[in-house]
Amino acid sequence: MMPDVDDFEEHRPMLLGLAYRLLGSMWDAEDVVQEAWLRWQATDHDEIREPRAFLVTVVSRLALDQLRSARVKREAYTGPWLPEPVDTAEAGPLDTAELRDTVSYATLHMMERLSPPERAVFVLREAFELPYDEIAAIVGASVANARQLHHRASVRLAEGRDRFSPSSEEHAELLATFMRAAGGGDLAALTELLHEDVVSYNDGGGKVRAALRPVIGRDKVVAFLRGLVARYDFRGVRMLEVNGLPAAMTEVGGHRQLVMLDIRDGRISAIYGVLNPDKLAHVHVG
Structure with missing residues (x-):
C-alpha cells in the first residue's frame, strides 16, 4: 500500500525547518525535502509504523550527507559564507523557545x-526533543557517543553567547538605532552601540562587492562602516522579521543588503550583512 500524500504534507513544514537548521540554506533544504518525498512515495506504507519518525530519519540523513559535501564548497566560497536568511513565516513551526533559538541567524551562523554529526545531534535534541536512542540510530552512533556529541556542540555554541537574550522589542530598537547611526555616519553613537569584540561579516558571494574577511573589533568595525558611508548611499531602510528576529533591508550602492545583529551584554556583538542576491530569495519586503 502506498503512503498517503496527506501524511507527508502534514509534516512538510517541520521537515523543511529541520533540513534548514541542519544546512543553513533553504534552497538545499527544499532539495532534501523533495528527495525525501520521492523516497516516501517509493516506500511501502505497511513498512512505516510512525510516518513522522520515518521522515525525520530520512531528512536528517539526507541533510547530513549534503552537509558533508557542502562544507568543501563553503571553504572555497568567495569571502565569508553566511547562512541563507528566511522570512520567519517560512522557517517552519516555532512553537517553543528552542525552535526559535535554533533558527535564529546567530545560532545558524555559529x-x-x-x-x-555534532550539528545533527544538537538540532535533533534541542529543537525537536528526540530521545538519544533515536538520535543515535539516525546519525549512526552509540547512545553514549550521541550524548557526547550533544555536550560538545552545546559547549561550543555557548561560547560568547549571552545567557539572557534581549526581547524582540529591545532587539528591534537596537537595530533601528544602529541603522540610523550607521546611515548618518554618527561615529560616536556607533561606538557606543558596539561591543568591544564586535565582528562584522559581509557575504557578497563574489557577486556583489563586500569585505572578503570578517572585520574584528570595535575600532575596525567603526572605521569600516565610516568608509562604507563615505563611499555609498544607504537608502530605503525597511524593517522586517527574519529567522524569528527583527532585521533591516536597505540598499547600498544599488544592491540590496539585509542587516541582522547578534547582541551580547546589551551591545552589538555581531553584524551580518547579506548582499549575495542568491541568498535573499526567501526574504520578502512587503
Missing part, C-alpha cells in the same frame, strides 16, 4: 563551527 553552528557552522560544528562537525556535521
